[in-house]
Amino acid sequence: MLKNTRIENKISLKKLLKDTLKDNNDSKFQTLNLNNSKVELIYIKTLCDTTKIQELLIKSFFELENVDKFEAYVKSLEGFTVYKNDRDIVNKLYDGHVVIYTATNVLLIQVRNYENLGVLQATTESTIQGPQSALSEDLIINLNLIRHRYHKTSLMNESLNPVGTTNQIKIEILYDQSIVDNNLVKKVKEKISTIDKDVIQGVGEVQNEIKKGKALFPTYMVTERPDRIAYNLSKGKVIILLEGSPFALIVPAVFFDFMSSMEDLYQTFWISKFLIILRYIGLFISISLPALYVAITAFNPELFRVQLALSIAGSRIAVPYPAYLEVLFMLVIMEMLIESSIRLPKTIGPTATTVGGLILGQASTDAGLVSNIMIIIVAAVAISNFVIPLNEMGSAIRVLKYILLLVATSFGTIGVVVGLLGILLYLIHLDSFDEPFLRITGSEK
Amino acid sequence: MKHKVLFLFIGFFLILTGCNGYKDIDKRFFVVEMGLDHATQKDNKYAVTLKLAIASADTETMGSESYIVIKEGKTISEAVKKLKANVDKELDFGHTKVIIIGEEIAKEGLIDVMDWFDRRRDIQQISYIGIGKPNAQKIIDVKPKFERIPGNFLFLIFGNTGTESPSITLQYLFDLRRRLTENGLDPIIPVVEPSQESFAVDHASIFYNGKLALELSEEETVLYNALEREYPKVQLQIENEEEIFNISSKVLNAKYKIDTTNGSSPSIDFEIEIEGSIEETTEQIKEDNLPKYEKLARESVKERIEKLLTKFQEERVDPFGFGLRYRATNIGDEEEKWQKWLSLYPEVTFKVNVKVKLFGTGVIQ
Numbered sequence: 001m002l003k004n005t006r007i008e009n010k011i012s013l014k015k016l017l018k019d020t021l022k023d024n025n026d027s028k029f030q031t032l033n034l035n036n037s038k039v040e041l042i043y044i045k046t047l048c049d050t051t052k053i054q055e056l057l058i059k060s061f062f063e064l065e066n067v068d069k070f071e072a073y074v075k076s077l078e079g080f081t082v083y084k085n086d087r088d089i090v091n092k093l094y095d096g097h098v099v100i101y102t103a104t105n106v107l108l109i110q111v112r113n114y115e116n117l118g119v120l121q122a123t124t125e126s127t128i129q130g131p132q133s134a135l136s137e138d139l140i141i142n143l144n145l146i147r148h149r150y151h152k153t154s155l156m157n158e159s160l161n162p163v164g165t166t167n168q169i170k171i172e173i174l175y176d177q178s179i180v181d182n183n184l185v186k187k188v189k190e191k192i193s194t195i196d197k198d199v200i201q202g203v204g205e206v207q208n209e210i211k212k213g214k215a216l217f218p219t220y221m222v223t224e225r226p227d228r229i230a231y232n233l234s235k236g237k238v239i240i241l242l243e244g245s246p247f248a249l250i251v252p253a254v255f256f257d258f259m260s261s262m263e264d265l266y267q268t269f270w271i272s273k274f275l276i277i278l279r280y281i282g283l284f285i286s287i288s289l290p291a292l293y294v295a296i297t298a299f300n301p302e303l304f305r306v307q308l309a310l311s312i313a314g315s316r317i318a319v320p321y322p323a324y325l326e327v328l329f330m331l332v333i334m335e336m337l338i339e340s341s342i343r344l345p346k347t348i349g350p351t352a353t354t355v356g357g358l359i360l361g362q363a364s365t366d367a368g369l370v371s372n373i374m375i376i377i378v379a380a381v382a383i384s385n386f387v388i389p390l391n392e393m394g395s396a397i398r399v400l401k402y403i404l405l406l407v408a409t410s411f412g413t414i415g416v417v418v419g420l421l422g423i424l425l426y427l428i429h430l431d432s433f434d435e436p437f438l439r440i441t442g443s444e445k
Numbered sequence: 446m447k448h449k450v451l452f453l454f455i456g457f458f459l460i461l462t463g464c465n466g467y468k469d470i471d472k473r474f475f476v477v478e479m480g481l482d483h484a485t486q487k488d489n490k491y492a493v494t495l496k497l498a499i500a501s502a503d504t505e506t507m508g509s510e511s512y513i514v515i516k517e518g519k520t521i522s523e524a525v526k527k528l529k530a531n532v533d534k535e536l537d538f539g540h541t542k543v544i545i546i547g548e549e550i551a552k553e554g555l556i557d558v559m560d561w562f563d564r565r566r567d568i569q570q571i572s573y574i575g576i577g578k579p580n581a582q583k584i585i586d587v588k589p590k591f592e593r594i595p596g597n598f599l600f601l602i603f604g605n606t607g608t609e610s611p612s613i614t615l616q617y618l619f620d621l622r623r624r625l626t627e628n629g630l631d632p633i634i635p636v637v638e639p640s641q642e643s644f645a646v647d648h649a650s651i652f653y654n655g656k657l658a659l660e661l662s663e664e665e666t667v668l669y670n671a672l673e674r675e676y677p678k679v680q681l682q683i684e685n686e687e688e689i690f691n692i693s694s695k696v697l698n699a700k701y702k703i704d705t706t707n708g709s710s711p712s713i714d715f716e717i718e719i720e721g722s723i724e725e726t727t728e729q730i731k732e733d734n735l736p737k738y739e740k741l742a743r744e745s746v747k748e749r750i751e752k753l754l755t756k757f758q759e760e761r762v763d764p765f766g767f768g769l770r771y772r773a774t775n776i777g778d779e780e781e782k783w784q785k786w787l788s789l790y791p792e793v794t795f796k797v798n799v800k801v802k803l804f805g806t807g808v809i810q
Contacts, residue, residue, distance in 0.1 A: 297470040302539025302569060306498070307594055309475060309540060313500035316471040323469050412466060 013086055014101065017042055020090060032058060037067040040101040047096040049113035056111065057098065067102050074100060079110035091168065114138050119145065120246055124391050125225050127263040134224040135246045139170060142226075142241055142248070146174065149230035154178035160192055163209075163242075164200035170243040171206070174229075179236040184433060188238050188251060203242050203249040216399060218392035219432035221253035228262050252432035254439045259283065261389035282387030287401050287423075289381050290327045291408035291416050293374070298323050299412030311373070318368035324409040326370050330378045331405075333360060335398070338382065471500065473537040477511070477596030480581030481521070481558060482547035489517040491550075491558075493524035494585045497532065498540075498595040511595035513585060521561040538567045543599045544618065545577040545584045545637060548657070555632070556625055556655040563622050570619035573603035575637040576650055576657070589643040599637070602646050611667045611679045614649035625655055628783050629768020633669070636660065651762045659760045668753050672699045672717070673765060680724070683738075683745045688728040692742055692803070694721035703771055711789050713767060715750065715797045723806045735803045742801045754795045761790065 021027035021042070030041040039061060043053070056077060064070045074080060081097070083089065083106045089099060096112030119141065122134040135142045143157060154177040162168040171192060175185055195209040207220045223229065224247050229239050232250045240249040250257075259279055264272040297316075301309045319326055337356045341349050361375045381401065388394040400423065407415035407422075430437035480494035492515060499510040514531055518524030529536055550558060562568055577584040589598045601607030603615060614635040624632040632652040638645045648666040651659040661669065670676045681692040698718040705711040723730055723738065730738060757763065771786045772779065 298467050300539070301470050301473060301475075301537065302567065306475065306477060306540040306542065306596070306600070309470065310498050310500050310594060313470045313473065313475070314502050316469065317500060317502045319471070322467070409467070 013089065013106065014040075016086055017089070017093070017099065021093075030058075032061050034062055034065060037065070037070075038103065039067065039070065041098055042093070042101070043098040043111070044093060044096075047094065047113065048098060048111045052111045052113070053098060057100070057109075071102055071105060071107065074107050074109060077109055079112075081108045081110065083108055120224070122225055125223065125228070125262070125389060127261065127266065129266045130262050131225070131227050133226065135226060135248060137244050137246050139172060139241060139243050143172075143174075145226040146229055146233075146239070149226050150176075150233055152176060152178075155233065158189075160189060163192065163195045163206065164197060166198040167200065169200050172241045174233065174239040174241065176233050176236065179234070180238060181236060184236075184238060184252070187433060188240070192240070200242070202245050203240065203247045206240060206242060207249055215430075217255075217396045217427065217430060217437070218258065218390075219253060219430055219437055221250040221257055221390065222247050222392055223250060223390075224248075225262055231262070231265070252435035254432065254435060255427060255437055256440065258390045258393035259388065263389075279387050279389070282384035283397065286381050286385040286388075286397055288404060288416065288420065289377050289384075290331060290401055291404040291419065293377050294324045294327055294405060295408040295413045295416045298409075303413075312371070315365075315371035315373050319371050320368070324405065326374055327377075327405060330364070330370050330374050331381070331402070333364075334378050334382050468535055472534050474498075474532050474534040475500075475537050475540045477540055477594075478543045478545065478585050478599065479538075479541050480545040480547070480577060480585040481550055482577075482580045482582055483549050484517040486517055488519070489524075490519050491521055491524055492517045492582070493521060493528065494582045495528060495536070496585050496595055497536075509593055509595070511588065515582065521558075538565060539569065541568055542572050543575065543596055543603065544568075544572050545575050545581040546634075547581040548576055548578045548636075549580065551576050551634070551650070551652070551657040554655045555621075555652065559618075559622060559625065562618060568618070570617065572618040573599070574616045574618060574621050574634050575599070575603070575646070576634050578636050578638045583639055584637050584644070587639045587642065587644060598644060599646075602644070603635075609678060610647075611670050611676045612647045612663050614666060614670060615674075625652075627769060629763060629770075629772055629786060630766035631658075631763045633764040651757075651760070651764050653760070653762045658762055659756075664749075665753050665756070668749060669764065671697055672715075672750065675699055679719075681719075681721075681742065681746060683742050685741060685745075688726065690726040690728075690730065690738065691724040692719070692721050692801070693724040694719050695804075696720040701765070701767075703767060703774070705771070705775075705789065709792075710794060711792060712794045712796050713754070715754075715795065717746070717750070717797065717799045718802075719746065719800065720802045720804065722804045726806075730806050732806060735806075739801045739803050742803070743799045746801065747797050747799045750797045750799070751795055754797070758791065758793065758795075763790070767793075 018029070021029075021044075024044070026044055026046040028041070028043055028045045030043075032039045032041065041053070041057065057074070060073055061070050064073060081092065089106075089108065092108055092110075093099060095110070096114070097108050097110045100107040100109065119136045120134045122132055125134075126132075133145070135145060147155065155174065156177045157172060157174050159170065159172050161171075163171050173185070173188060173192075191210045192206070195206065197205070197209055200206060200209070203222055207218070207222065208215075211219065221232075229248055229250065233239060237253075238251050240251065242249075259276070261275070261279075264276060267275065296303050297312055301313075304312070316323070316326075321329070337353055340356075341353045344352050357379075361379075364370050365372050365375060385394055385398055388397060404416060404419045404423075407419040409415075411418070424438075427438045428436070474497045476495045477498045478496040480496075482492040482494065484490055484492045494513060494515045497512045497514065499512055501510065512532075514528055516524045516527040516531065518527055525536070544562060546555065546558065562572075575584070588595075592598050602613060605613075605615070614633055616632065616634045621632055621634070624630050632655075633649050634652065635646050635649045647663045648661050649669070650657050651661065653659070667679060671679045675697055677694060677697045679694045679697060681694065683690055683692065696718070697720075698716075700716045702714045702716075703711070704714060719742075757765075768783070768786045768790065771789070772782050775782055
């Protein structure tokens, strides 16, 4: 009786699979016949490694000449999973599994072939002396990379329910069980389970979905560096990895994490201190220089030395617009340059930025649209913005300077001071998984 | 609702920019020097001379040109108000670093005059004050050929960033007010004179009760600066019958103590230490003879200082602030102490003790 229903089940399942797959050009139904034994294989060609199927399954079937032996053999293979239910089978099929029908049984085995396996070069967070490789776009390889940097038995890897109601992307979390706060892990899992979005492609989206609401500052860190991940694991943080994304999410993260580069750990003490100071100066310049320019030239020119005041006044003589429009004009052009250099093909990127930067800068001062000093300020802002090691934070700062420019234009130097204070208060109010965002000392854990 | 707030904000933003002090830097005229004289017309009191820096877009000639405007009025404010109608840009006193007061006005008294400067928010209290001789306008009119930025000559002279001369006295606006109002500390203001298309700032004048009382010679000014500011780089020329030699000092310390324990004959004890080397001589000086020259220098310096202090005492001026020191180190009613000091000061004897140490005769033997 039991056997009967099972066979019926099997037949209905086969029908289901045939129905779902029949329109798919890359689905493959393969029947192997030898003597009286018959085995059927169903898989999706483009997701599976066909040479492996040939080696592991087809070849051994003809060598073993017996279905029972073959079943036992398959069950012993790496990647074998047990049949759970129909829905599971369809999902597994799309995850690179081969469904094997014998006369009595349904077997599942993963023979995944994933193109794009290469470990990438670290590009967004490159260092000079540190490890040069970044994460890959494959979960297994990423885990491999991380485990090779963190040899500890307490490193736990949990697979959560796939995110994205439509595209079903695998998501995993990593943490060091011996130091992590269990409440944090629980909270992360809870938050991930609430994600309700059709398509999820990158960790940035995961971040936005967890946070809910509009944020300017990143409160979770997106990184591509396995060494940063290993370092953060040792500090009791939770890492979220997403299938197909060469970036990982680190939670919780505080402001000062975003200002640190992995390079700081690899340099000698004073060099790294120097670099950190440099970075904070860069941060201050890129936030406040345009605002200070407007506030000081238009409200309090007595703050300059008289020589500088006169040279700024001189360079502005030909400019018909007030200082804040001049600043805004030049900043927008600069943002265009930065954005376009991301989109431009690598081969003409440098040329375009040179042409844009040099010629536009020179020509616009000659044409009397902006002053010479303005060009220096915009260049300083653009350069110092890239001193911030993490791209997300750099982008947030890029936006922030406009807010400060606005208050500087309306209220002068006092406006800049109050604006900076406002930014500080806003940062204080933020938190990342209950960790105060502007916390200076590390957590006690 | 959100849009309403946004519109409101943009509205505020547009309105506020018009009247909240927003004035582009190229729409301002920077006043770099300001001069004050007596009016020539009968019913006016002051003549205000302003030197305005003209900004230029050309980096070669940038800022070397200036424009001078003069107006008269019953008060300084009135004259400045009239001046505003004569120029196309807003007058900005934020960079008025040099204020020249005509000698005539200085003789009449500074207390009323300085009121305007002290009250104005935009005039920096670190402005330098000078006495213009023969009048302020003549000083403002001088335009040294090599001046890169209008007023830079005087900025550098007073700012001590360029030349370092012991004969230049410094008087800041904030300090002038203090000296004018404080009992027992008198103002000393450098005198600026035109000389060969530029200036000479080689001596200073001392004020008593807000009025110009005593004009020092160059030598006296140097001595005063050495004692008061402990200005170390002083050249001392020592002469006797046979020879003249110069001492260039490296270290100069000056301290004084007011001794009033001996009721009827109070004294002020000066301790001066000078270290330096011989710079120029008319006779050959040997290293072995240094003690002899130290002695010569000691006697000469002592005599000069005593002469200067006695001169101050005779004119009843007190630029060192002996009176203030007395008031600060004694207890009692302020007015009483002050009256007591006024009676004590003419009686004071100066005891000057000079130590001179010579290190060598320069780099040649």
